[in-house]
Amino acid sequence: MLALSEPAIRASFVNCTQGEAKRLAVPNDLDLRPWADLDFLGWRDPAATQRAYLVAETDGGLVGVALRVAVQQTGRARRSMCSLCLTTHTGDGVALMSARKAGAGGRQGNSVGAYICSDLGCSLYLRGKKDAGRRIDETITLDEKVERTTGHLAAFLRRVTE
Template identity: 70%
Template sequence: MLAVTESAIRKSFVNCTQGEAKRMAVPKDLETRPWDDLDFLGWRDPAAPQRAYLVTESEGRLVGVVLRAATHQTGRARHSMCSLCLTTHLGDGVSLMTARKAGPGGRQGDSVGTYICSDLACSLYLRGKKRSEPRMPEPLPLPERIDRVRTALATFLRKVAE
Protein backbone atom coordinates (compact mmCIF):
# COMPACT_ATOMS: atom_id res chain seq x y z
CA MET A 1 0.00 0.00 0.00
CA LEU A 2 1.20 3.51 -0.74
CA ALA A 3 1.58 5.94 2.15
CA VAL A 4 -1.50 8.09 2.67
CA THR A 5 -2.11 11.42 4.35
CA GLU A 6 -4.62 12.29 7.04
CA SER A 7 -6.55 14.42 4.55
CA ALA A 8 -6.77 11.55 2.01
CA ILE A 9 -7.88 9.17 4.76
CA ARG A 10 -10.70 11.48 5.88
CA LYS A 11 -11.94 11.91 2.28
CA SER A 12 -11.93 8.15 1.59
CA PHE A 13 -14.80 7.02 3.84
CA VAL A 14 -17.88 5.71 2.06
CA ASN A 15 -20.12 4.75 4.99
CA CYS A 16 -20.12 7.84 7.19
CA THR A 17 -20.87 11.53 6.84
CA GLN A 18 -18.21 14.13 6.13
CA GLY A 19 -18.71 15.45 9.67
CA GLU A 20 -18.10 12.00 11.16
CA ALA A 21 -14.97 11.61 9.02
CA LYS A 22 -13.73 15.01 10.15
CA ARG A 23 -14.15 14.08 13.85
CA MET A 24 -12.63 10.57 13.69
CA ALA A 25 -9.36 9.78 15.40
CA VAL A 26 -6.73 9.26 12.69
CA PRO A 27 -3.42 7.62 13.73
CA LYS A 28 -0.70 10.13 14.56
CA ASP A 29 2.08 7.81 13.37
CA LEU A 30 1.26 7.68 9.65
CA GLU A 31 4.82 8.57 8.64
CA THR A 32 6.25 5.56 10.54
CA ARG A 33 3.77 2.90 9.37
CA PRO A 34 5.32 -0.03 7.44
CA TRP A 35 3.48 0.90 4.22
CA ASP A 36 5.33 -1.64 2.05
CA ASP A 37 4.00 -4.42 4.30
CA LEU A 38 0.38 -3.19 4.44
CA ASP A 39 -2.51 -4.30 2.27
CA PHE A 40 -4.74 -1.91 4.20
CA LEU A 41 -4.46 0.59 7.01
CA GLY A 42 -6.55 -0.43 9.99
CA TRP A 43 -6.81 1.02 13.50
CA ARG A 44 -9.02 1.13 16.55
CA ASP A 45 -10.28 4.40 18.04
CA PRO A 46 -8.45 4.85 21.36
CA ALA A 47 -11.38 6.82 22.82
CA ALA A 48 -14.00 4.29 21.65
CA PRO A 49 -12.42 0.80 21.49
CA GLN A 50 -15.46 -0.76 19.80
CA ARG A 51 -14.97 1.61 16.83
CA ALA A 52 -12.42 0.73 14.15
CA TYR A 53 -11.44 2.05 10.74
CA LEU A 54 -10.09 0.41 7.62
CA VAL A 55 -8.65 2.22 4.56
CA THR A 56 -7.33 0.57 1.41
CA GLU A 57 -6.79 1.08 -2.28
CA SER A 58 -9.67 -0.30 -4.31
CA GLU A 59 -10.26 0.02 -8.03
CA GLY A 60 -7.72 2.83 -8.33
CA ARG A 61 -8.95 4.94 -5.42
CA LEU A 62 -8.71 5.08 -1.65
CA VAL A 63 -11.73 3.58 0.15
CA GLY A 64 -12.34 3.77 3.87
CA VAL A 65 -15.00 2.15 6.04
CA VAL A 66 -16.03 2.69 9.63
CA LEU A 67 -16.32 -0.59 11.55
CA ARG A 68 -17.85 -1.53 14.86
CA ALA A 69 -16.50 -4.49 16.81
CA ALA A 70 -19.13 -6.71 18.37
CA THR A 71 -18.79 -7.43 22.05
CA HIS A 72 -18.35 -11.04 23.00
CA GLN A 73 -18.19 -13.20 26.08
CA THR A 74 -15.01 -13.17 28.08
CA GLY A 75 -13.64 -15.84 30.35
CA ARG A 76 -13.78 -18.63 27.78
CA ALA A 77 -10.71 -19.67 25.87
CA ARG A 78 -11.69 -20.04 22.24
CA HIS A 79 -9.93 -20.25 18.93
CA SER A 80 -11.04 -17.96 16.11
CA MET A 81 -9.88 -17.38 12.55
CA CYS A 82 -9.74 -14.08 10.68
CA SER A 83 -11.79 -14.17 7.47
CA LEU A 84 -9.26 -11.98 5.64
CA CYS A 85 -5.82 -13.41 6.46
CA LEU A 86 -6.89 -16.79 7.91
CA THR A 87 -4.75 -16.22 11.01
CA THR A 88 -5.96 -18.15 14.05
CA HIS A 89 -6.06 -16.48 17.45
CA LEU A 90 -6.83 -17.60 20.96
CA GLY A 91 -9.27 -15.53 23.02
CA ASP A 92 -10.12 -12.02 21.81
CA GLY A 93 -7.75 -12.02 18.81
CA VAL A 94 -10.58 -12.00 16.25
CA SER A 95 -13.65 -9.76 16.35
CA LEU A 96 -16.84 -9.64 14.36
CA MET A 97 -16.54 -6.25 12.67
CA THR A 98 -19.67 -4.76 11.16
CA ALA A 99 -19.85 -1.86 8.74
CA ARG A 100 -22.89 0.25 8.03
CA LYS A 101 -23.67 0.00 4.32
CA ALA A 102 -23.05 3.04 2.16
CA GLY A 103 -25.94 5.04 0.72
CA PRO A 104 -29.66 4.42 1.28
CA GLY A 105 -29.14 0.98 2.80
CA GLY A 106 -26.90 2.36 5.50
CA ARG A 107 -29.32 5.16 6.27
CA GLN A 108 -31.97 2.46 6.84
CA GLY A 109 -29.65 0.64 9.24
CA ASP A 110 -28.35 -2.13 6.96
CA SER A 111 -24.89 -3.44 7.71
CA VAL A 112 -22.50 -6.22 6.74
CA GLY A 113 -19.93 -7.98 8.86
CA THR A 114 -16.90 -10.20 8.79
CA TYR A 115 -14.45 -11.66 11.27
CA ILE A 116 -11.17 -9.69 11.31
CA CYS A 117 -8.05 -9.72 13.49
CA SER A 118 -9.01 -7.50 16.45
CA ASP A 119 -5.88 -5.37 16.06
CA LEU A 120 -6.44 -5.05 12.27
CA ALA A 121 -2.85 -6.19 11.66
CA CYS A 122 -3.74 -8.88 9.11
CA SER A 123 -1.00 -7.75 6.71
CA LEU A 124 1.66 -8.14 9.40
CA TYR A 125 0.44 -11.60 10.47
CA LEU A 126 0.39 -12.66 6.84
CA ARG A 127 4.01 -11.59 6.33
CA GLY A 128 5.27 -13.03 9.62
CA LYS A 129 5.97 -9.57 11.12
CA LYS A 130 3.55 -10.39 13.96
CA ARG A 131 2.76 -13.79 15.41
CA SER A 132 -0.35 -15.31 16.90
CA GLU A 133 -0.84 -18.43 18.95
CA PRO A 134 -1.68 -21.08 18.02
CA ARG A 135 0.13 -20.80 14.73
CA MET A 136 -1.09 -22.95 11.86
CA PRO A 137 1.25 -23.69 8.96
CA GLU A 138 0.28 -21.91 5.73
CA PRO A 139 0.87 -23.96 2.55
CA LEU A 140 0.45 -21.10 0.05
CA PRO A 141 3.38 -18.91 -0.97
CA LEU A 142 3.26 -15.28 0.23
CA PRO A 143 2.13 -13.71 -3.09
CA GLU A 144 -0.90 -16.02 -3.21
CA ARG A 145 -1.75 -15.27 0.44
CA ILE A 146 -1.55 -11.53 -0.30
CA ASP A 147 -3.89 -11.99 -3.27
CA ARG A 148 -6.29 -13.95 -1.05
CA VAL A 149 -6.41 -11.13 1.53
CA ARG A 150 -6.92 -8.47 -1.12
CA THR A 151 -9.69 -10.50 -2.77
CA ALA A 152 -11.48 -11.08 0.54
CA LEU A 153 -11.16 -7.40 1.42
CA ALA A 154 -12.48 -6.31 -2.00
CA THR A 155 -15.47 -8.64 -1.59
CA PHE A 156 -16.24 -7.14 1.82
CA LEU A 157 -15.93 -3.58 0.47
CA ARG A 158 -18.28 -4.39 -2.42
CA LYS A 159 -20.89 -5.56 0.10
CA VAL A 160 -20.50 -2.31 2.06
CA ALA A 161 -20.90 -0.27 -1.15
CA GLU A 162 -24.02 -2.16 -2.38
Protein backbone atom coordinates in the same frame (compact mmCIF):
# COMPACT_ATOMS: atom_id res chain seq x y z
CA MET B 1 0.45 0.15 0.00
CA LEU B 2 1.48 3.75 -0.60
CA ALA B 3 1.75 6.04 2.41
CA LEU B 4 -1.49 7.88 3.08
CA SER B 5 -2.06 11.38 4.37
CA GLU B 6 -4.67 12.37 6.92
CA PRO B 7 -6.76 14.33 4.37
CA ALA B 8 -6.74 11.38 1.94
CA ILE B 9 -7.81 9.02 4.72
CA ARG B 10 -10.67 11.29 5.82
CA ALA B 11 -11.88 11.76 2.22
CA SER B 12 -11.97 7.99 1.58
CA PHE B 13 -14.81 7.07 3.97
CA VAL B 14 -17.91 5.80 2.17
CA ASN B 15 -20.18 4.81 5.06
CA CYS B 16 -20.22 7.90 7.21
CA THR B 17 -20.97 11.58 6.75
CA GLN B 18 -18.29 14.16 6.00
CA GLY B 19 -18.73 15.48 9.54
CA GLU B 20 -18.20 12.03 11.03
CA ALA B 21 -15.13 11.50 8.84
CA LYS B 22 -13.77 14.87 9.96
CA ARG B 23 -14.15 13.94 13.64
CA LEU B 24 -12.86 10.35 13.57
CA ALA B 25 -9.55 9.56 15.24
CA VAL B 26 -6.85 9.16 12.58
CA PRO B 27 -3.61 7.58 13.85
CA ASN B 28 -0.99 10.18 14.73
CA ASP B 29 1.86 7.85 13.73
CA LEU B 30 1.19 7.65 9.98
CA ASP B 31 4.83 8.45 9.20
CA LEU B 32 5.93 5.42 11.29
CA ARG B 33 3.62 2.84 9.69
CA PRO B 34 5.31 0.01 7.74
CA TRP B 35 3.60 1.02 4.48
CA ALA B 36 5.55 -1.45 2.32
CA ASP B 37 4.16 -4.32 4.42
CA LEU B 38 0.54 -3.12 4.53
CA ASP B 39 -2.20 -4.27 2.19
CA PHE B 40 -4.64 -1.91 3.96
CA LEU B 41 -4.54 0.55 6.82
CA GLY B 42 -6.57 -0.51 9.82
CA TRP B 43 -6.76 0.87 13.36
CA ARG B 44 -8.88 0.93 16.49
CA ASP B 45 -10.05 4.21 18.03
CA PRO B 46 -8.08 4.54 21.29
CA ALA B 47 -10.81 6.70 22.87
CA ALA B 48 -13.73 4.48 21.80
CA THR B 49 -12.71 0.82 21.83
CA GLN B 50 -15.86 -0.31 20.00
CA ARG B 51 -14.85 1.69 16.91
CA ALA B 52 -12.36 0.67 14.24
CA TYR B 53 -11.47 1.97 10.80
CA LEU B 54 -10.14 0.42 7.63
CA VAL B 55 -8.82 2.12 4.47
CA ALA B 56 -7.86 0.15 1.36
CA GLU B 57 -6.71 0.90 -2.15
CA THR B 58 -9.21 -0.40 -4.71
CA ASP B 59 -9.55 -0.13 -8.48
CA GLY B 60 -11.88 2.82 -7.86
CA GLY B 61 -9.46 4.61 -5.51
CA LEU B 62 -9.24 4.67 -1.73
CA VAL B 63 -12.19 3.22 0.18
CA GLY B 64 -12.50 3.78 3.90
CA VAL B 65 -15.08 2.18 6.16
CA ALA B 66 -16.00 2.88 9.76
CA LEU B 67 -16.50 -0.33 11.73
CA ARG B 68 -18.27 -1.24 14.96
CA VAL B 69 -16.61 -3.89 17.08
CA ALA B 70 -19.01 -6.33 18.74
CA VAL B 71 -18.70 -6.78 22.48
CA GLN B 72 -16.79 -9.98 23.20
CA GLN B 73 -17.88 -12.62 25.67
CA THR B 74 -15.14 -13.31 28.18
CA GLY B 75 -14.27 -16.31 30.26
CA ARG B 76 -14.26 -18.86 27.45
CA ALA B 77 -11.04 -20.19 25.98
CA ARG B 78 -11.56 -20.35 22.25
CA ARG B 79 -9.69 -20.11 18.99
CA SER B 80 -11.06 -17.98 16.15
CA MET B 81 -10.02 -17.33 12.56
CA CYS B 82 -9.92 -14.01 10.73
CA SER B 83 -12.07 -14.12 7.61
CA LEU B 84 -9.64 -11.86 5.73
CA CYS B 85 -6.18 -13.32 6.36
CA LEU B 86 -7.15 -16.72 7.84
CA THR B 87 -4.91 -16.20 10.89
CA THR B 88 -6.11 -18.05 13.98
CA HIS B 89 -6.03 -16.35 17.36
CA THR B 90 -6.88 -17.42 20.89
CA GLY B 91 -9.08 -15.38 23.19
CA ASP B 92 -10.16 -12.03 21.82
CA GLY B 93 -7.70 -11.90 18.89
CA VAL B 94 -10.58 -11.96 16.38
CA ALA B 95 -13.66 -9.75 16.66
CA LEU B 96 -16.91 -9.44 14.78
CA MET B 97 -16.75 -6.08 13.05
CA SER B 98 -19.72 -4.60 11.27
CA ALA B 99 -19.86 -1.74 8.81
CA ARG B 100 -22.92 0.34 8.05
CA LYS B 101 -23.63 0.05 4.33
CA ALA B 102 -22.89 3.06 2.16
CA GLY B 103 -25.71 5.15 0.73
CA ALA B 104 -29.41 4.42 1.07
CA GLY B 105 -28.84 0.97 2.58
CA GLY B 106 -26.88 2.46 5.44
CA ARG B 107 -29.48 5.15 6.04
CA GLN B 108 -32.04 2.35 6.40
CA GLY B 109 -29.84 0.72 9.06
CA ASN B 110 -28.36 -2.09 6.96
CA SER B 111 -24.88 -3.34 7.74
CA VAL B 112 -22.48 -6.13 6.87
CA GLY B 113 -20.03 -7.87 9.15
CA ALA B 114 -16.95 -10.06 9.17
CA TYR B 115 -14.67 -11.68 11.72
CA ILE B 116 -11.41 -9.72 11.50
CA CYS B 117 -8.17 -9.65 13.51
CA SER B 118 -8.99 -7.42 16.48
CA ASP B 119 -5.99 -5.19 15.90
CA LEU B 120 -6.53 -5.14 12.09
CA GLY B 121 -2.94 -6.35 11.67
CA CYS B 122 -3.71 -8.92 8.96
CA SER B 123 -0.92 -7.73 6.65
CA LEU B 124 1.69 -8.09 9.37
CA TYR B 125 0.46 -11.53 10.43
CA LEU B 126 0.71 -12.76 6.83
CA ARG B 127 4.29 -11.59 6.56
CA GLY B 128 5.34 -12.98 9.96
CA LYS B 129 6.02 -9.45 11.28
CA LYS B 130 3.53 -10.02 14.11
CA ASP B 131 3.02 -13.24 16.03
CA ALA B 132 -0.52 -14.52 16.35
CA GLY B 133 0.54 -17.69 18.09
CA ARG B 134 -0.44 -20.07 15.32
CA ARG B 135 -0.61 -20.03 11.54
CA ILE B 136 -2.10 -22.70 9.37
CA ASP B 137 0.57 -24.62 7.47
CA GLU B 138 0.06 -23.80 3.82
CA THR B 139 1.98 -24.56 0.66
CA ILE B 140 1.09 -21.33 -1.13
CA THR B 141 3.49 -18.40 -1.48
CA LEU B 142 3.31 -15.10 0.37
CA ASP B 143 2.14 -13.40 -2.82
CA GLU B 144 -0.74 -15.89 -3.07
CA LYS B 145 -1.66 -15.31 0.58
CA VAL B 146 -1.65 -11.55 0.02
CA GLU B 147 -3.78 -11.97 -3.10
CA ARG B 148 -6.27 -14.13 -1.20
CA THR B 149 -6.45 -11.64 1.68
CA THR B 150 -6.93 -8.63 -0.60
CA GLY B 151 -9.59 -10.61 -2.47
CA HIS B 152 -11.47 -11.27 0.78
CA LEU B 153 -11.13 -7.61 1.70
CA ALA B 154 -12.37 -6.49 -1.73
CA ALA B 155 -15.42 -8.74 -1.37
CA PHE B 156 -16.18 -7.25 2.06
CA LEU B 157 -15.82 -3.69 0.71
CA ARG B 158 -18.11 -4.53 -2.24
CA ARG B 159 -20.76 -5.69 0.23
CA VAL B 160 -20.43 -2.38 2.08
CA THR B 161 -20.65 -0.24 -1.06
CA GLU B 162 -23.29 -2.08 -3.09
